[in-house]
Amino acid sequence: MNNHQTRNRICYTVFLLIILLVGYFLENLYYIQVLTFIGINTLLALALNMLMGYAGQISLGHAAFYGIGAYGTAILTVHYGFSPWLALPAAILSAMIVAYIVGIPTLKLSGYYLGMGTLGFGMIVNILFREWSSVTGGASGFIGIPALELGPISFASGRNYFFLVWGFVLIGFIACQRIIDSRIGRALRAIHDGENAAAAVGVDTRQLKLQIFVLSAAISALAGFLYAHLVYFISPGSFSFIASIRMVTMVVIGGMASIWGALLGASLLTLLPEWLHAFSEFEMVVYGLILMVVMIFLPRGLTRGLLDIYERTRKKNEH
Amino acid sequence: MQEMLQYLFSGITNGAIYAVIAIGFSMLYNSTDLINFAHGEFVMLGALCMVTFFGTLHLPIVLAILLAIASVAVAGLVFERLAIRSVKNPEPIVLIIITVGASIFLRGIGMILWGKDAHTIASFSSHPPLDIAGAKLLSQSIWIIVILLLTAVGLQLFYKKTLTGKAMEANAISKRAAWIVGIPSKLMIMLAFGLSTAMGGLAGVIIAPITMSSYDMGTMLGLKGFCAAMLGGLGSLWGALIGGFLLGILEAMGVGFVSSGLKDATAFLLLLFILYVKPGGIISSASVKRF
Numbered sequence: 001m002n003n004h005q006t007r008n009r010i011c012y013t014v015f016l017l018i019i020l021l022v023g024y025f026l027e028n029l030y031y032i033q034v035l036t037f038i039g040i041n042t043l044l045a046l047a048l049n050m051l052m053g054y055a056g057q058i059s060l061g062h063a064a065f066y067g068i069g070a071y072g073t074a075i076l077t078v079h080y081g082f083s084p085w086l087a088l089p090a091a092i093l094s095a096m097i098v099a100y101i102v103g104i105p106t107l108k109l110s111g112y113y114l115g116m117g118t119l120g121f122g123m124i125v126n127i128l129f130r131e132w133s134s135v136t137g138g139a140s141g142f143i144g145i146p147a148l149e150l151g152p153i154s155f156a157s158g159r160n161y162f163f164l165v166w167g168f169v170l171i172g173f174i175a176c177q178r179i180i181d182s183r184i185g186r187a188l189r190a191i192h193d194g195e196n197a198a199a200a201v202g203v204d205t206r207q208l209k210l211q212i213f214v215l216s217a218a219i220s221a222l223a224g225f226l227y228a229h230l231v232y233f234i235s236p237g238s239f240s241f242i243a244s245i246r247m248v249t250m251v252v253i254g255g256m257a258s259i260w261g262a263l264l265g266a267s268l269l270t271l272l273p274e275w276l277h278a279f280s281e282f283e284m285v286v287y288g289l290i291l292m293v294v295m296i297f298l299p300r301g302l303t304r305g306l307l308d309i310y311e312r313t314r315k316k317n318e319h
Numbered sequence: 320m321q322e323m324l325q326y327l328f329s330g331i332t333n334g335a336i337y338a339v340i341a342i343g344f345s346m347l348y349n350s351t352d353l354i355n356f357a358h359g360e361f362v363m364l365g366a367l368c369m370v371t372f373f374g375t376l377h378l379p380i381v382l383a384i385l386l387a388i389a390s391v392a393v394a395g396l397v398f399e400r401l402a403i404r405s406v407k408n409p410e411p412i413v414l415i416i417i418t419v420g421a422s423i424f425l426r427g428i429g430m431i432l433w434g435k436d437a438h439t440i441a442s443f444s445s446h447p448p449l450d451i452a453g454a455k456l457l458s459q460s461i462w463i464i465v466i467l468l469l470t471a472v473g474l475q476l477f478y479k480k481t482l483t484g485k486a487m488e489a490n491a492i493s494k495r496a497a498w499i500v501g502i503p504s505k506l507m508i509m510l511a512f513g514l515s516t517a518m519g520g521l522a523g524v525i526i527a528p529i530t531m532s533s534y535d536m537g538t539m540l541g542l543k544g545f546c547a548a549m550l551g552g553l554g555s556l557w558g559a560l561i562g563g564f565l566l567g568i569l570e571a572m573g574v575g576f577v578s579s580g581l582k583d584a585t586a587f588l589l590l591l592f593i594l595y596v597k598p599g600g601i602i603s604s605a606s607v608k609r610f
Contacts, residue, residue: 052412058411058412058415060415105594105595106594106595109594109598111411112354112411113594113598115354115411115415116545116549116590116594117590117591117594117595119542119587119590120546120587120588120590120591120594121587121591123542123583123584123587124584124587124588124591127580127583127584127587128584130580131578131580131581131584241538241542245419248412248415248416248419249416249419252412252413252416256412281427281430281431282427282431283427284423284424284426284427284430285424285427285428285431286427287423287424287427288420288421288422288423288424288425288426288427289420289424290420291416291417291419291420291423292402292417292420292421292424295406295413295416295417295420296402296405296406296417299406299407299408299410299413
């Protein structure tokens with residue numbers, strides 16, 4: 001077992017311990033709720049980071065998959081009386097199928113054009129949520145999504161839901177870490193650095209981009225499922241263009257191609273609006289400014305950017 | 320027939336506005352390879368400045384229009400100087416986030432300065448609507464189309480006939496080559512930003528009398544203008560015109576004959592279609608670089 005693997009195991013064990021400690025000892029239910037939202041956003045950031053950070057493919061429409069997960073489970077449980085645990089694989093599967101079909105033509109594009117293609121897709125799905133009111137409840141939203149239950153355990157209480165969400169986050173982290181450290185992960189990074197070069201050394205770039213797109217859609221749909229059963233009410237606004245942009249921002253602010261960056265980005269972007277309430281009407285102005293300033297001065301995101309600054313000062317001190 | 324004509328008129332009016340927005344996008348993309356996601360917010364600023372100068376302060380119309388466009392262009396120049404030029408490593412994704420940040424920032428400014436209410440102003444002239452075969456054509460629609468055509472011709476003359484315009488085109492084709500023959504690339508980029516945001520402001524000015532202007536009107540207008548630019552071919556003036564009118568007319572027909580829920584979807588369906596079939600846009604030549 002090499003150094004890298006040992007370090008990862010220690011990291012994830014510590015992470016698990018922190019989740020357990022926080023979950024058992026944090027008294028304030030409001031904080032538990034906020035942390036649960038951070039968990040869901042972390043899953044979203046992780047999903048998009050696999051696609052953007054590692055494979056280098058921009059998506060400006062990922063909220064569509066988040067929405068398919070949420071609306072999928074809402075429609076199946078409320079209209080068709082499915083158990084949520086059956087609706088979960090169904091919702092994820094539908095997001096994956098949509099991702100596969102959309103991915104085939106879209107992933108041929110790159111750069112801004114890929115951004116625009118995914119943006120168009122996201123807008124169309126969002127308009128579908130809003131206009132197909134007989135199924136989705138339309139602009140006024142979908143109410144009455146049931147709470148999750150597993151035998152005697154009810155996930156209606158904040159604490160149990162916290163463990164459920166963060167359990168999924170931990171599993172997601174470990175699974176993605178393993179993908180990244182594998183042969184596929186190296187191929188993905190090769191695509192990021194140069195698609196033609198990757199193809200030249202035998203990476204099936206078309207196939208691999210599609211697979212990572214589908215995986216990313218699946219994790220986003222999982223986050224959508226968790227969101228729907230947490231708040232019991234969903235509306236198209238939560239899955240709009242702005243939501244897609246927020247996902248991208250989480251990834252970029254946290255740090256591209258970094259699993260822990262997803263956690264950092266999701267935490268900041270979830271907490272920021274809470275803190276910014278103090279600014280009341282200046283909230284949007286401050287939010288926009290923060291985005292711009294971080295990108296201007298730390299274009300590689302906070303994790304990478306701060307590490308870079310640390311390295312630089314250390315080198316300076318050595319001289 | 321009469322109904323159809325009415326839809327056509329509303330489509331042409333909207334199309335002309337999309338075209339003006341698309342020209343702004345294309346111009347900037349040509350010179351800097353940058354897609355400005357805050358472009359729609361400059362349209363919003365233009366409309367709201369017009370509300371203040373023309374609606375509240377009752378300045379003469381020409382002065383109000385010029386002041387509104389100038390204010391937006393100044394805002395664009397400040398944005399270029401402070402946000403865009405400071406970026407050391409201009410990758411698309413970084414620029415996308417910065418312009419998105421700028422759009423949120425500008426929306427916030429719009430909300431603080433003009434409040435959350437929607438505003439409306441009088442038409443540029445008080446002529447009654449024209450009656451053509453039973454369909455009504457608003458006087459403001461005529462203003463919009465005339466202004467668009469004058470702008471397009473003016474820009475074409477500027478690019479082809481003046482030294483500055485030619486320098487801008489040279490800079491868009493190759494910055495290094497332009498630099499070698501003595502064209503100051505930074506100045507050209509600034510000029511492109513100023514002109515592009517002025518186009519956004521102009522779009523806001525002409526749309527203000529026929530819509531409810533509010534701080535959050537920009538996002539959708541910007542995205543649709545962008546779709547129009549892609550449709551015609553990003554970076555081309557005539558492409559922006561064709562794309563704008565095509566989008567406006569198809570949208571109006573979609574609303575009229577299929578369903579009003581389809582209105583916003585039309586633009587994005589067209590966008591996907593063009594990306595899959597001919598990513599360079601309608602008027603592009605056969606070979607296209609997809610980056």
